[in-house]
Amino acid sequence: MRKPNRNKVKYLLAVLMLALILTACEQNMALDTNATDGNPISNEGVQSNDENSELSKYNPPIEVVLVRETSSDLEDVLTNFPGDTLEDNRWTRLYEDVLGIKIKYNWTAKGDLYQQKLGFALASGNIPDIVRVNAQQLRQLANEGLIQDLTDVYEQYAAPFTKDVLSQEGTGPFEAATIDGKLMAIPETAGSIEGSQFIWLRVDWLEKLGLQSPKTMDDLLAVSKAFTENDPDGNGKPDTYGLALTQYLWDPVMGLTDFMAGYEAYPNMWIKDDSGKLVYGAVQPEVKKALQVVQGMYADGQIDKEFAFKDGRKEKAMIAEGKIGIMYGEQWGSFIVQANYMNDPKAEWRPFPIVADSGLLPKVPLRFATSQFLAVRKEFEHPEAIVKLINLHLEKNWGVTAEYEKYYSTPYPVWQLSPFTPAPLMKNMEAYRQLKENRLTGDESVLHDEARAIKKNIDAYLTKNDVSGWGWERTYGPNGAFAILDNYEKNNQLMYESFVGVPTESIIEKQPILDTLKNKTFLNIILGRPIEEFDQFVEEWHRLGGNEMTTEVNQWYSEKGRNKE
Template sequence: MNKIQPAKWLAVTMMMASVLAACSKAPGDTASSAKPNTSSPPAGTASAQPAPTGKYDPPIVVTDIRPYDDNTKFAPGDSSDNNLWSKKYEEKLGIKIKYLWTLQGPIDQYYQKLNVAIASNDLADIVTVNAQQLKQLAEAGQIADLTSVFDKYATPFVKKTMNEDGGTALKSATFGGKLLAIPRIGSDIDEVPMLWVRTDWLKKLNLPEPKTMADVLAISEAFTNKNPDGDGKADTFGLALSKDLNGGFPGFEGFLNGYHAYYNVWLKDASGKLVNSNIQPEMKTALGELQKLYKAKQIDKEFGTKDGAKIAEMVTSGKIGMYYGLYWTPAWPLQDGKNLDPNMEWHAYPLPSVDGKPSDAQVPFSVAQYYVVRKNAEHPEAAVKMLNLWMEESFNSPPSQEKPDPRQEGIETFKHAIIAGEPITKNMGVYTHVAAALKAKDPSSLTPVELGVYNDIMAYEKGDNKKWFNENIYGLDGSFKIIDYYVKNNLIRRSEFFGSPTQAMGEKGSTLDTLLKETFTKIIMGAASIDEFDKFVEDWKKLGGDQITKEVNEWKTKQ
């Protein structure tokens, strides 16, 4: 997926503080005879159960293996063994963390080192793994069954949060009816594409707002040929596309969705069988339309060599009129363009459709990491208790009245937690609360993060152009209004397959992805006819697609 460059993304997340509280990890459990405190049950109830948030007394020691990303930093005097979250685990849960090892750097390096530990069964009580490693550990019987532990110890809020996606994330960690890992959940609804349009150009050319794909095509033609920037040169493009094709900025998923085509999604056919979206007839139709746009010079002829950063430069310099992208794009790259040209205006729209049927907006599966517990660990429930602490403190508690530690200023302390995740509705909640405060003109009930967004919007309305991005993300008519529309109208398209990668996916996936990108790019650029899509389908099936489809449907029968 096309992504913001690391430095840019860090800047974006710093601007959007509400996003920062959402990525982390938390520690596990190890041998000790200590038991959690129990709480007295109300009169007339069954005997007390160990409290989900209770403290071990005496404390226990939990070992852990985990990654840190390149940008993880600790406050002066702190370390992986001594930081804000390690102290919370000990003070609030009676859990002392002992790391067998950690690795800071590219995540692939961590997974490679972890593969050696898995092969030698040299595991900690809690380990952060990817989907393939989870499957391997499950098949080898090396990890604990957390089914009853999660049911007994997870707080009601955690259970609710972990099931907000219909239970898909938990199902992805379930093998043979047993929950074998805690998925690190994320907000998949934040990944829905929407259409972004330069509305100052719309007004200048007296064009209607886009409601159908016919409108999109007409706007693209006008933005290319009717001199919207007023410089008298044929140097503007109606639609942005990058060499990666898919991604948060710019991505072709939203355009495909307008034709009821989907990128890398597994769908149910009429018989209930799962089929791959990349080889369906709707994809051929959508690619044919992109080919026409390219031939008409409405897409940059050099898009096949330009990444998202290069396309961002074209957007900020006023050469692009539309793109499909995610909610955060006002922060990057649009704010940079607004800084250069205060008259530049962009607006987000729900995905226009080619027919009367509303377009579903596709989302990727949001779980990439899992937390497993070593088989025979004495306190498997410790992992769930640590998840409770993260979720309850991060998302289900009133704002802390404690004075912030000045040593932690500028430190992303959320990265120090061992087990983490975020509710699907985290950022949506910011929008909902800020929108209510904007309507009532009363921010008194907002959290500090929400108040920061509210103040940014107020500052923009008073003339501070550098706060434009938050107005266009969390404002009353911002991008989260579009996400809210998708959710309320059931227009989110999730993949029907959410299991661990099948064997054929591991063996053939990269080959098929390369085949897709090369073929689709050639078709769009006119280097291959649209009928080349039919040969792509045949090749895709022969080179592993049929085997993957077989394995995916075998997985489905076990659900």
């Protein structure tokens, strides 16, 4: 096996990034017409020796060697099935029974340790048969000739339903996996729309202080100040804060992404400027204004003084204790604030639309969400195995032969036991729309598996005061997060990232350094450094590689436009 040279090894290690898997709940779209041309996929009669079959079985069986990141959540799932392991569970048995594929893990690890081990494995060229990588790692492996071209494999083996599901985000995910005209990995497509955020507010505090829900950023700032200074919890102590914030400024809950969007600032996205060129949001003047506002809130005591030392878990504990009244976050933020409701049934949280400084409807920034790709080792004899595994996973969760309560939720999230977990990208919104139609018509037949399960949780809360359904109602109820997202979409407020291509050479080399500079500078400004340091940051960003990145990104954008002509 050819080993990477030292410089490429250095780049691989430099760009190692922690993969965030934010799946608070995997919702089911359960389409009735998943298969096309009247030929539904089925696990019946798949013993065919036809090598072109989407679910043909290997005889004799083959072994697929993987590595895997584990988590406490995954361990919790396994504890509910005594005797099962990562290599022997309902999903691995299904893959072996139907496809003749035995799953084996070379090693597993949690969090940072997993990323470190993966980084060393990639740098040394000692990669498993199929490996999940980020976009930078994908390009490095392709440049080193360590992975296979999957163009023909995908076209030949992907089921019609698989192609339909993986194309729901448009061509972007496949563009991001295509290098020099070759599909070098199967994108683990993720729905950018899932990044939509909301303002989660303690409405009981609003009512107690005689305040209205915010319609502008000035309104929001006034609410934050009141939550900090006017003793909303009534204990006579100055121990409450307005806005939740963690040390990672861009957390999908308790972060600043959509707070800044209220000032037309998009610090983590490539966006179009007035001339139609792509520019990086972090160096635009609107960010400076937003930072100055956050700096003032921190100085005024509206943000926890120790937020810079607290991760999401610690900040969530403050919310649970009833110390914070405002949180920006995605739809699953309901399950973060539910911790407060569990401690205090009088704590009434509700989601509201994000607001703008202008008072107009703000744009809701949606970063390109597909960040993980499944690449196949160059020497692996069965590259089509990854496509067959994806075919079967999608079919048994969302296809015409789906067995929801066996392979998806028991109600434990057993889908997590599968090494690969593709899903329809609009399934959450689809579940909400089914629930909305059911509420309007009373017709139970419109509900598919996931929507029925959600309705059961919501009904348990509404009729039996079962607190476990509280978060589900805040997310999927008539005034929940998805009702707001539905309006975002109808009002044309969703703003998708403009750059969705393969990371350029300068992005691979420079982006990690520039991101570190950005995060350090922004954090220091919030903590009290002079706001003029933002201008210095902009100069440094351009000098240290930002100019190169911008040139390359616009070259991609120009070529994309020509390709569409």
